[in-house]
Amino acid sequence: xxxxxxxxxxxxxxxxxxxxxxxxxxxxxxxxxxxxxxxxxxxxxxxxxxxxxxxxxxxxxxxxxxxxxxxxxxxxxxxxxxxxxxxxxxxxxxxxxxxxxxxxxxxxxxxxxxxxxxxxxxxxxxxxxxxxxxxxxxxxxxxxxxxxxxxxxxxxxxxxxxxxxxxxxxxxxxxxxxxxxxxxxxxxxxxxxxxxxxxxxxxxxxxxxxxxxxxxxxxxxxxxxxxxxxxxxxxxxxxxxxxxxxxxxxxxxxxxxxxxxxxxxxxxxxxxxxxxxxxxxxxxxxxxxxxxxxxxxxxxxxxxxxxxxxxxxxxxxxxxxxxxxxxxxxxxxxxxxxxxxxxxxxxxxxxxxxxxxxxxxxxxxxxxxxxxxxxxxxxxxxxxxxxxxxxxxxxxxxxxxxxxxxxxxxxxxxxxxxxxxxxxxxxxxxxxxxxxxxxxxxxxxxxxxxxxxxxxxxxxxxxxxxxx
Ligand SMILES: Cc1ncc(COP(=O)(O)O)c(C=O)c1O
Numbered sequence: 001x002x003x004x005x006x007x008x009x010x011x012x013x014x015x016x017x018x019x020x021x022x023x024x025x026x027x028x029x030x031x032x033x034x035x036x037x038x039x040x041x042x043x044x045x046x047x048x049x050x051x052x053x054x055x056x057x058x059x060x061x062x063x064x065x066x067x068x069x070x071x072x073x074x075x076x077x078x079x080x081x082x083x084x085x086x087x088x089x090x091x092x093x094x095x096x097x098x099x100x101x102x103x104x105x106x107x108x109x110x111x112x113x114x115x116x117x118x119x120x121x122x123x124x125x126x127x128x129x130x131x132x133x134x135x136x137x138x139x140x141x142x143x144x145x146x147x148x149x150x151x152x153x154x155x156x157x158x159x160x161x162x163x164x165x166x167x168x169x170x171x172x173x174x175x176x177x178x179x180x181x182x183x184x185x186x187x188x189x190x191x192x193x194x195x196x197x198x199x200x201x202x203x204x205x206x207x208x209x210x211x212x213x214x215x216x217x218x219x220x221x222x223x224x225x226x227x228x229x230x231x232x233x234x235x236x237x238x239x240x241x242x243x244x245x246x247x248x249x250x251x252x253x254x255x256x257x258x259x260x261x262x263x264x265x266x267x268x269x270x271x272x273x274x275x276x277x278x279x280x281x282x283x284x285x286x287x288x289x290x291x292x293x294x295x296x297x298x299x300x301x302x303x304x305x306x307x308x309x310x311x312x313x314x315x316x317x318x319x320x321x322x323x324x325x326x327x328x329x330x331x332x333x334x335x336x337x338x339x340x341x342x343x344x345x346x347x348x349x350x351x352x353x354x355x356x357x358x359x360x361x362x363x364x365x366x367x368x369x370x371x372x373x374x375x376x377x378x379x380x381x382x383x384x385x386x387x388x389x390x391x392x393x394x395x396x397x398x399x400x401x402x403x404x405x406x407x408x409x410x411x412x413x414x415x416x417x418x419x420x421x422x423x424x425x426x427x428x429x430x431x432x433x434x435x436x437x438x439x440x441x442x443x444x445x446x447x448x449x450x451x452x453x454x455x456x457x458x459x460x461x462x463x464x465x466x467x468x
Pocket of ligand 1: 082083162189
């Protein structure tokens with residue numbers, strides 16, 4: 001019998017050391033490998049409650065989860081943070097409403113705008129030139145956007161970023177609430193902040209109104225496990241729930257929900273062990289990695305940075321991030337979460353311990369010994385559009401007729417795709433923005449590093465909205 005995917009998955013899990021999602025790392029944490037998951041696979045029969053009208057056992061489990069995270073109420077998500085982002089925006093915005101959106105948000109935000117019919121007002125994160133990554137969103141920028149667009153319904157930002165950078169949510173929440181708006185924080189990468197004080201404080205405690213966590217990214221939960229926390233009375237729980245019923249599966253996985261409940265309980269019972277067996281070794285590993293000579297461990301002040309992400313910069317070496325990831329995989333069977341041209345992203349979770357972290361450390365130190373110094377000159381701050389700009393309603397773009405045009409015919413047209421510079425992962429142009437001459441010049445200049453365009457031998461093609 002030929003089952004190529006199944007065979008590959010089985011072979012991978014027994015041969016590779018995972019430093020990527022999902023955070024359970026093949027069941028090596030919280031005894032998940034000992035649980036027969038098929039016993040958890042159930043449905044809305046008598047006694048098993050109903051996620052979308054929870055009155056019994058699911059209500060009880062979600063209540064315990066809310067207490068655990070310090071939220072007012074928590075909803076289980078069985079289609080990832082994506083579902084939480086869609087439901088939050090649908091609950092806050094309707095047709096033609098405006099919402100402030102950080103340009104570095106996950107693409108599900110634009111899908112949410114297309115579904116709700118809302119219009120984005122864009123703000124940009126800072127660019128951290130030293131490490132060529134994106135930084136946080138500032139309260140000043142949010143304030144300026146709120147003053148310029150006083151009719152917005154709310155604000156959505158991502159914190160921490162994929163790279164682990166945390167924005168000053170307390171200050172941002174104060175500004176947003178002073179204008180009587182709603183703050184939604186995509187904290188997909190921060191579900192684990194709860195496990196120890198070495199991690200940043202969650203936006204739930206810092207004044208956000210809705211916070212979305214992916215438990216599967218940084219805790220030992222199954223893929224698609226996520227949470228939507230309602231943290232204040234400014235948000236209508238019923239509206240979020242009704243949006244969720246619309247966009248999630250009608251058969252929410254009891255395996256996912258049951259395991260989220262189990263993991264909460266496991267963390268509560270094992271906090272000290274998690275500290276001793278994971279967090280303490282993580283700190284030691286980071287200390288050791290500071291000794292790298294050519295590669296560089298990216299470090300930031302702890303309140304603004306999630307130390308569970310190990311970012312290794314290749315900027316001043318003779319290899320790029322892709323090559324480093326390849327070397328770790330080929331030579332050490334270590335697979336990282338992401339490789340970019342200037343760095344790699346390594347996800348550590350409570351499934352890691354002395355053995356896994358030492359293996360990573362040893363591999364990086366061995367590779368580092370053979371690298372050479374190379375100067376890297378990056379002056380990319382000018383790429384980031386620091387203007388607070390209004391984007392076209394993504395729903396109109398979604399329904400419009402589109403065409404791929406040569407770049408020399410695109411000035412003034414509306415972009416049908418985001419055009420993103422990787423790294424640092426920022427849209428140079430978002431969906432629905434007008435292609436001004438300065439953006440066109442930027443596309444010419446950065447064409448090799450952009451996603452969302454087509455590069456032909458003699459031309460560059462851009463997808464735009466067809467206009468009469
Ligand atoms: C910042 C951010 N938000 C949201 C999501 C969506 O999360 P999920 O995969 O749980 O749907 C992702 C996924 O990678 C993400 O990186």
